[in-house]
Amino acid sequence: MKPYSVLVACQLPEAVERDLASALDVDFMPDARQRPVAELVARLDGRDALLLLAMTPADAALIEALPASVKAIATYSVGLDHIDLAAARKRGIAVLHTPDVLTDAVAETALLLLLGAARRATESIDLVRSGAWQGWTPTQLIGVELSGKTLGILGMGRIGRGIAERARAFGMTICYHNRSALPPDLAKGAVHHADAVEFLGAIDALAIACPLTEATRGFLDAERIAAMKPGAIVVNIARGPVIDDDALIAALQSGHVRAAGLDVFTNEPKLDPRYLNLGNAFLLPHIGSSTVESRRAMGRTLIDGFAALAAGRNPDNRVV
CATH class of the missing domain: 3.40.50.720 (NAD(P)-binding Rossmann-like Domain)
Structure with missing residues (x-):
C-alpha cells in the first residue's frame, strides 16, 4: 500500500518528524506560517494531505484553494477551532486531530x-x-x-x-x-x-x-x-x-x-x-501537552489516521 503523501507545514519535535518520515511520504515546510498561502498551496499539488498546527488557520479561502489531490487536513492538536469544518466537508476533505492522547x-x-x-x-x-x-x-x-x-x-x-x-x-x-x-x-x-x-x-x-x-x-x-x-x-x-x-x-x-x-x-x-x-x-506558555510522551503519541495518532485513510477505512480520529 502506497503511504500517504503529506506536507508537514510546521516544525515538530525531531522524534515526531522521524516517526512521520518513516511511515509517510513527507515534505517538511517548517516555515509555512511565514510563507505566502499561494506557496503553501503550490507545495501541496499532488499530495494527499496537509498537516498543520492549531496556530495556522485553515479557513474557507485556504480550503477552497487546495489542489484536487488533497484528501485530508490533519492538525497536530485536539482543538479544531482553527479549521473551517463546513468548508472541509463541502470539499469532501477529511479532517483529523489528536484526541485522547493528551x-x-x-x-x-x-x-x-x-x-x-x-x-x-x-x-x-x-x-x-x-x-x-x-x-x-x-x-x-x-x-x-x-x-x-x-x-x-x-x-x-x-x-x-x-x-x-x-x-x-x-x-x-x-x-x-x-x-x-x-x-x-x-x-x-x-x-x-x-x-x-x-x-x-x-x-x-x-x-x-x-x-x-x-x-x-x-x-x-x-x-x-x-x-x-x-x-x-x-x-x-x-x-x-x-x-x-x-x-x-x-x-x-x-x-x-x-x-x-x-x-x-x-x-x-x-x-x-x-x-x-x-x-x-x-x-504558563501553553505547555499543557508538552511532554515527550504526548508529543510522540500525537504524531502516531495522525500516522494511524493517514494509514486508515490510505486503506479506505474511517479513522478513529476523524471529525469530518
Missing part, C-alpha cells in the same frame, strides 16, 4: 496550575529569584490548601475527568457543569449542575476544560465571576477566549478571585499585558 499531560498541568495559584507560586518564585527573600516567617506568602475544597470542572470530557481523578487524590470534592449529566461510571460521584450560576456558586475553584464553541466563548464573564465565592481560584487549560479577560483581571485586582492559573490566552502569544503585573496570576 489527557494525562493536560490534566497534570491543570493540577500544576491549581497548586501554583493556591500556593502563590508566582510571588514565591519572584521573591527567591530577586534575592529579596530574608528567610522563613509565619506571615510569609500564606496560601490555601486544596484538601477539603470543592473543585468545579467546566467540561467533563476525558481531560475534565482526568483532572477530577487527580483532584480527588488531593482530598477535593468534585462537581461539574456539562450540557448533560454523565453516567455514574464516568461521573464517579462528581455532582452535575445543569445551571451555570448555581454551579459557580457552589465551588471553591474552577477548572476550565471545555472546547471553545460559540456557547463557551466568553463563558466566564463579569456576571458569572460575581456568582463565584469570594476568594475562589480559576484555572484554564482549555482555550483563552472562554474567559473574558477584562472581567477576570478586575476580579484578580479586587481579590474577589483569589488567584488564577492560566496556560492558555486570548490572542496568544500576545496575552493581555495586565496579567504580567498581577502576582496572583500563575502563568
Whole structure:
C-alpha cells in the first residue's frame, strides 16, 4: 500500500518528524506560517494531505484553494477551532486531530496550575529569584490548601475527568457543569449542575476544560465571576477566549478571585499585558501537552489516521 503523501507545514519535535518520515511520504515546510498561502498551496499539488498546527488557520479561502489531490487536513492538536469544518466537508476533505492522547499531560498541568495559584507560586518564585527573600516567617506568602475544597470542572470530557481523578487524590470534592449529566461510571460521584450560576456558586475553584464553541466563548464573564465565592481560584487549560479577560483581571485586582492559573490566552502569544503585573496570576506558555510522551503519541495518532485513510477505512480520529 502506497503511504500517504503529506506536507508537514510546521516544525515538530525531531522524534515526531522521524516517526512521520518513516511511515509517510513527507515534505517538511517548517516555515509555512511565514510563507505566502499561494506557496503553501503550490507545495501541496499532488499530495494527499496537509498537516498543520492549531496556530495556522485553515479557513474557507485556504480550503477552497487546495489542489484536487488533497484528501485530508490533519492538525497536530485536539482543538479544531482553527479549521473551517463546513468548508472541509463541502470539499469532501477529511479532517483529523489528536484526541485522547493528551489527557494525562493536560490534566497534570491543570493540577500544576491549581497548586501554583493556591500556593502563590508566582510571588514565591519572584521573591527567591530577586534575592529579596530574608528567610522563613509565619506571615510569609500564606496560601490555601486544596484538601477539603470543592473543585468545579467546566467540561467533563476525558481531560475534565482526568483532572477530577487527580483532584480527588488531593482530598477535593468534585462537581461539574456539562450540557448533560454523565453516567455514574464516568461521573464517579462528581455532582452535575445543569445551571451555570448555581454551579459557580457552589465551588471553591474552577477548572476550565471545555472546547471553545460559540456557547463557551466568553463563558466566564463579569456576571458569572460575581456568582463565584469570594476568594475562589480559576484555572484554564482549555482555550483563552472562554474567559473574558477584562472581567477576570478586575476580579484578580479586587481579590474577589483569589488567584488564577492560566496556560492558555486570548490572542496568544500576545496575552493581555495586565496579567504580567498581577502576582496572583500563575502563568504558563501553553505547555499543557508538552511532554515527550504526548508529543510522540500525537504524531502516531495522525500516522494511524493517514494509514486508515490510505486503506479506505474511517479513522478513529476523524471529525469530518
